[in-house]
Amino acid sequence: MPRKKRNRRIQVPPVIKGLSVYGIRGRKTNEVILHIEEYETIRLLDYQNMTQEEAAVLMDVSRPTLTRIYEEARNKVATAFVEGRDIIFRGGDFYFDTNWYKCGSCQASFSDYGETVTNCPVCQAEPVVSLNEFYKSK
Ligand SMILES: [Zn+2]
Structure with a gap:
């Protein structure tokens, strides 16, 4: 039986629903779905400049779990950047x-x-x- 994922604590919801690319016209991009807990790791680590230890405590997860979520988040953001794809903030395993x-x-x-x-x-x-x-909602 797969281990049940524990929900991650989020302090504040994102102020926007996502980001749209600039400079591509007439083409619907294949969007990247960034989960809310992935968004939260970028907010805490890159925007608020917390350490991974501090962010893990706030999100109520272990440090290795925090690192895993953060790596997935950065990978998605990099994919959107390089491939010119919209980012939608939605879904995941979290609670406010x-x-x-x-x-x-x-x-x-x-x-x-x-x-x-x-x-x-x-x-x-x-x-x-x-x-x-x-x-x-998915
Ligand atoms: Zn009002």
Whole structure:
């Protein structure tokens, strides 16, 4: 029986759904799917300049597991760079620390801090979309 993968903790969802290539016209690119935990390793290691030890603690995984996720992430980003492919942030084995939502009206992202959310705290509009569910979808 395959070992069940433990979910990796993600602090904040990505602010965008992915990246699109520039300079290729009229051709639909074969996109690269970057899992949310792969995105998180790049954010923590390359953007926040953490050590792999620090990032592993935050994501609640072992250091070797963190390294494996990071190598896969870099490989995907390199493939997109070199081959000119779009990157979509989606799926993976992860959970958010808290429930995250996005307002369909003003596009604000916010978390619920344990409270039930029905309206956007910025513009009061409803409905709000669960980002947790959005990023889980394949
Ligand atoms: Zn709003």
